[in-house]
Amino acid sequence: MMTAVDAVIAFYEALEPAMLPRLEEIYAVDASFKDPFNEVRGLDAIRRIFEHMFATLHAPRFVVTGRVADADRAVLIWEFRFGEHGRERTIRGATHLIFDAHGRIRDHRDYWDAAEELYATLPLLGWLMRRLQRALRAPQP
Numbered sequence: 591m592m593t594a595v596d597a598v599i600a601f602y603e604a605l606e607p608a609m610l611p612r613l614e615e616i617y618a619v620d621a622s623f624k625d626p627f628n629e630v631r632g633l634d635a636i637r638r639i640f641e642h643m644f645a646t647l648h649a650p651r652f653v654v655t656g657r658v659a660d661a662d663r664a665v666l667i668w669e670f671r672f673g674e675h676g677r678e679r680t681i682r683g684a685t686h687l688i689f690d691a692h693g694r695i696r697d698h699r700d701y702w703d704a705a706e707e708l709y710a711t712l713p714l715l716g717w718l719m720r721r722l723q724r725a726l727r728a729p730q731p
Contacts, residue, residue, distance in 0.1 A: 594693035595659040599666065602652045607644045610637050618694040625700035636698075648673030663688045670702075 592600075594616075601609070601616050613633055623629070623636045630636060643650055649672060656667035663686070670681040683702025690696040 593659070594689050595657060595664045595666075595687075597693070598664070598687065598695065599654045599657070602668075603654060605640070605652060607641070610640055613637055613640075614694075616695055617698070618690045618692070618696050621695050621698060623698045626702065626704040 598616050601612075613636060617633055617636060619633055620631060621633065621636060622631045623639065625639075628639050630639065651671050653669045653671065654666050655669060658665045666685045666687065668683060668685065670683065672679055681702055683700055686697075686699045686701070687695050688697040
């Protein structure tokens with residue numbers, strides 16, 4: 591029998607624009623979603639985040655590489671892969687999920703380092719981020 595976590599992983603790893611109307615299969619109607627750029631509540635708002643992802647990125651996809659779960663919550667470790675300027679990019683992160691009594695996601699919180707995974711790759715901002723990292727890094731023996 592497929593668990594709620596299995597269903598979420600299968601959904602995300604196969605996610606494509608045509609699947610967005612099926613978000614209610616894995617999310618509660620009043621679910622919350624938070625990542626480094628968004629904080630929303632409700633299926634329509636969550637759907638808009640994914641619509642924007644598919645509209646702005648080339649071939650985005652999720653690969654779940656690990657998980658820890660119990661009956662009503664899970665942590666998924668993942669890679670988010672997408673094309674940008676003719677090359678594939680990968681962002682690594684984790685998601686904390688809390689499920690409702692029906693096995694649908696009630697709370698979804700993504701954790702990933704936007705400074706390292708995204709900002710550092712931008713020309714001017716990347717230079718600044720690398721300089722800050724060097725300045726804040728503890729001295730090595």
